[in-house]
Amino acid sequence: MKLIRAEWHKLLHSRMICGLLLCLLALNFALVWYTSKPNEIEPYVRKVYNEIYLADPEGTQAYYQEMYDYVQENIRGGEVELPSTYFPDSGFDDYRLLRMVFSYVEEQGEYESKLTDVLNLSKRQLRDLRSYGYSEDHYSVVSRVMLIERYQTLLDTGLPGNSYTYGYDCYLKTSTTTGIFLLLFLTAAVAYIFLNDSSVGFRPILHTTPCGRGSTATAKLCVACVLTLAVSLLFFLSSFAAVGLRQGYSSSQDAIQLIKGCERVPYQWSVTTYLAVHTAVRLLGYLAYGLFIALLACVKLPYILCFGGGAVMVGSQYFLFAKKYLGTVPPIRYMNLASMLDGTLPLGFFRTVSLFGLAVQQIIFMIVLLLLLCAVFWLLGTWFYCKNYQTLAAKASRLRAWMGTKWRDLSDSLHKQAPKRRRYHSQRLITYEWAKWRYAGVLVLVILLIAAKGVYTARTAGSMETFGEARYRAYITDLQALDREAQREYIQNEQGRIEELLSSAEDMKEKYAKGEIDRDTYNAFTEQFYRARAEQPIIERVDTYARGVWQSGDTLGIESQLIYDTGYVRYFSGGVDVFFYLAVIALCVRCFGVEYSEKGSGGGFIQILRSTKLGRSKTFLTKLAATVPLASLCALAFRVTALLAVADAYVLLNSDAPLCSVSLFGQFPLAISIGTYIALDLLFSLLVGALIGCVICLVSCYAKHTLPTISLTLLITGVPALLKALLTGVSPAWSLLFWTQPDTLYQLSAASQSIPTAIITVLLYAITVFAITVYTYVRFSGGRITRR
Numbered sequence: 001m002k003l004i005r006a007e008w009h010k011l012l013h014s015r016m017i018c019g020l021l022l023c024l025l026a027l028n029f030a031l032v033w034y035t036s037k038p039n040e041i042e043p044y045v046r047k048v049y050n051e052i053y054l055a056d057p058e059g060t061q062a063y064y065q066e067m068y069d070y071v072q073e074n075i076r077g078g079e080v081e082l083p084s085t086y087f088p089d090s091g092f093d094d095y096r097l098l099r100m101v102f103s104y105v106e107e108q109g110e111y112e113s114k115l116t117d118v119l120n121l122s123k124r125q126l127r128d129l130r131s132y133g134y135s136e137d138h139y140s141v142v143s144r145v146m147l148i149e150r151y152q153t154l155l156d157t158g159l160p161g162n163s164y165t166y167g168y169d170c171y172l173k174t175s176t177t178t179g180i181f182l183l184l185f186l187t188a189a190v191a192y193i194f195l196n197d198s199s200v201g202f203r204p205i206l207h208t209t210p211c212g213r214g215s216t217a218t219a220k221l222c223v224a225c226v227l228t229l230a231v232s233l234l235f236f237l238s239s240f241a242a243v244g245l246r247q248g249y250s251s252s253q254d255a256i257q258l259i260k261g262c263e264r265v266p267y268q269w270s271v272t273t274y275l276a277v278h279t280a281v282r283l284l285g286y287l288a289y290g291l292f293i294a295l296l297a298c299v300k301l302p303y304i305l306c307f308g309g310g311a312v313m314v315g316s317q318y319f320l321f322a323k324k325y326l327g328t329v330p331p332i333r334y335m336n337l338a339s340m341l342d343g344t345l346p347l348g349f350f351r352t353v354s355l356f357g358l359a360v361q362q363i364i365f366m367i368v369l370l371l372l373l374c375a376v377f378w379l380l381g382t383w384f385y386c387k388n389y390q391t392l393a394a395k396a397s398r399l400r401a402w403m404g405t406k407w408r409d410l411s412d413s414l415h416k417q418a419p420k421r422r423r424y425h426s427q428r429l430i431t432y433e434w435a436k437w438r439y440a441g442v443l444v445l446v447i448l449l450i451a452a453k454g455v456y457t458a459r460t461a462g463s464m465e466t467f468g469e470a471r472y473r474a475y476i477t478d479l480q481a482l483d484r485e486a487q488r489e490y491i492q493n494e495q496g497r498i499e500e501l502l503s504s505a506e507d508m509k510e511k512y513a514k515g516e517i518d519r520d521t522y523n524a525f526t527e528q529f530y531r532a533r534a535e536q537p538i539i540e541r542v543d544t545y546a547r548g549v550w551q552s553g554d555t556l557g558i559e560s561q562l563i564y565d566t567g568y569v570r571y572f573s574g575g576v577d578v579f580f581y582l583a584v585i586a587l588c589v590r591c592f593g594v595e596y597s598e599k600g601s602g603g604g605f606i607q608i609l610r611s612t613k614l615g616r617s618k619t620f621l622t623k624l625a626a627t628v629p630l631a632s633l634c635a636l637a638f639r640v641t642a643l644l645a646v647a648d649a650y651v652l653l654n655s656d657a658p659l660c661s662v663s664l665f666g667q668f669p670l671a672i673s674i675g676t677y678i679a680l681d682l683l684f685s686l687l688v689g690a691l692i693g694c695v696i697c698l699v700s701c702y703a704k705h706t707l708p709t710i711s712l713t714l715l716i717t718g719v720p721a722l723l724k725a726l727l728t729g730v731s732p733a734w735s736l737l738f739w740t741q742p743d744t745l746y747q748l749s750a751a752s753q754s755i756p757t758a759i760i761t762v763l764l765y766a767i768t769v770f771a772i773t774v775y776t777y778v779r780f781s782g783g784r785i786t787r788r
Contacts, residue, residue: 003219007193011223014196017189021231024181025238027582031177032242035460036170042247044087045100049164052086053101064098071095072503104164107260114263115155122148143352143359150266150350154257157268167249168271169260174239175282176459180452182235183314186290189231190224191306194297194385217385221294221378228290232283266350274347281346281363284370289313291377298381307444446583446634450641453579457645461570464650468538469566473651475542476564487546487562494539501532545663552660556671561657567650568662568674571643576721577740580638584631584689585713588696591627593706617781624697624773631693632686639685639742643678665746681742687762688739691769692717695736698769698776736765 011017053060067082082093126144134141243249256262256274265274289310296309351362464470475494479487508529512522546562553560646652655675659665662674672680696713703709721737738744748758 003215004222007219007223010196011189011193011227014192017192020188021185024185025234028178028181028235029238029242031456031578032174032239033246035177036174036243036246038247041092041097041100042166044090044092045097045104046164046166048086048097049101049104053105054162060098061102064095064102067095067098072499108162108258111257111263112155115151118264119148119151119155122151139352139354139357139359143354146352146359146361147266147350154266154268163251163254163258165250165254165258165260165271167243167247168275169262170247171240171243172259172261172278174243176455178235178239180448180455182232182286183289183310184448185231186228186286187293187307187310188303189227190290190293191297191303193220193224193227194294195300195303195306213386213388214382217298217382220385221291221381224290224294225287228287229283232286233279236279236282262348264349265347267347278347281367284367284374288370288373288377291374291381295377295381295384298384304444442586445586449579449583450637453577453638454641454645456579457574457642458649461646461649464566467534471535471538472541472566473564475539476562479542479546479562484550491539491543491546494535495543498532498536498539501529502536505529548663549661552665553658556658556660558658558660558671561654561661563654563657563661564651565662567646567652569664570650571646571652572662572664572743572746574642574742576737577635577638577642580635580689580740581692581717581737583634583638584692585696585710587631587634588627588693589700589706589709589713591623591697592700593704593709595704613781617777620701620777620780624694627697628690628693631696632689635685635689635692635740636682639682642742664743677745681745684745684762685740687766688736688744691739691765692736694769694773698772701776701780 071082082095084090084093086094086097122144126141126148129138129141129144136142252272252275253270256265256267256269256271259271262274267274269277292313293306293310296306301309346366347363352359353362353365354360355365462469464473479490482490508517508522508525511517512519545565549560549562654661655678656673659672659674659677665677695716696709699712699716700709703712717735717737720735738747741747745758748761
């Protein structure tokens, strides 16, 4: 117990670990809170469902049908006035509220149809297997019999409960976001437990006896396990609280099948039971990951290799999870740590695994497998630690000696080719700054943030794998081959065809009831009716888009062009790049503050900074040269990552089309192509990165220490961004952080209706930052800032 208390004391008194935990928890909470913003109409729909529809379903249905018929009859006449008797002050009419209510009712009605589809497919497969001669004891037959029995029981029981559920589906979707931050912290904290002994003078004691190393290894592994479970629960609760504060939660006693996305959960569980089991399985998965990192640290691998090993482990399993399989999907896709980042996948469907010919439920097999992995990692880690393995100790020293020799040879050759004094000072100062700021660890954090940016963009941008998006693209593809008049006629004909199908539903129903048409004809019409109802909002979207593009082209005096612009819209609607903001803070926050982090003159640089004016001026310029270009390239990397993530989800075609072909840029006052605007935006991102990096460096010069620098940075750049987000009508020129949006050039020009005005705004910002930099340079060179 004393060793365990000592390990906890060392861990809890580490400012780096505690600070990283607080920062990642706050970031996770803020990101989940930001992405779970509810729809404004949602609370009103919820009240209508619970207080009105459930009280009188038939009367509510008749009222909705009456308004639906009225809208269909008068939609051609222009705007239709609809009653707002439920919530007069909300701005939402009764028709809109009831339309969303009955949309939810239809989703609940699909529960039985989804289970029926699963049963019919399984029964057909079972019949085929038996006809092929498979015995009743064969795994394929037994697994399908188990699936049929499980879902038949659910179907016979029926969907329990009838309530409007909310909140839990959003929480389950946050599993990926939470997992990224949690894996990052677990890698750093667990590796710290095993790799920080040398800094407290404990290594000689560890090297004394194998028994002492065994006791120490057990204590460290116990602390690592408890830390993993506790921190995982803390992150889960953080996400749960963020969604709860943002949306609230419905009753936890509802059936889990009522939650959107959980319709095929094969167990008769309440939401509470499902979340408890789901959390336990995820905790077990994260425990296996934490023990794997402990195994890497037990063989004395450095931090960078522990992060790399964790990335390889998660990345390889994510490859198995995300890979598109042709034909039958192997069980390995669902039996890995990456699948647990999905909110519903581990328990969302009844699956079995073949174990020596026996059909075992996948979730049971997965739990047993994870427990075995934990035991294996524990035993291997203890064994390696007791054997005192130093995997890279000798090789690392040889590698450093070899690299030092090569570096000196390269430096000597460069000195011969250039003036010795100039090459020596510029090269040594920059490399010294990079080494002093420990850029290796910072770059790992930046790379992880870039990966998180890509995952976040891919998740929020959606994909083309939906009926609505596929049909919209098909409409646009058909329209591209026509001229404007033919396009207008095509859209009107499609709208007329859809309205005719929707309006003839009652007539066809009466004819079928009277026997005037047979069942096959009525079923064919029903299929066309439901397809037309799904296509109606799509053709309205096409009509709105086409009219906007035609008007923009006429305003600019150019030939407009219809393109499939969803991918471009998703990319340019990315919003403020919080990931880049965190990365550039990590890059630049210790630019000058590192000089004041050491106590005394043993490792600090304060006395040298005060020595001569030339030394201080060269130090100031070197710090900016070592930091600002990296911040600029970092901005470009984040922008390109978002573009690649969107390009992977959508088709980005017709980059030579006019920019007004993208529905977002109807008011852009310049006739340029989409590709040209993207190129300008990427160049603009370099400037924005340089400006933000320079601002943070200057704040670091004045604030001296890390915490005041972060506080002033958030005050200077974060408060204007917060005001811009809260107040309507505020120009994006007020907030430098809002310049990280991909559509900043458009917003600046649209606000002033002039490209020159937007360019002048950017130049004024750049000139202001340059003037402050020159002023700071003069003061720093004069030695005034460094006085205490």
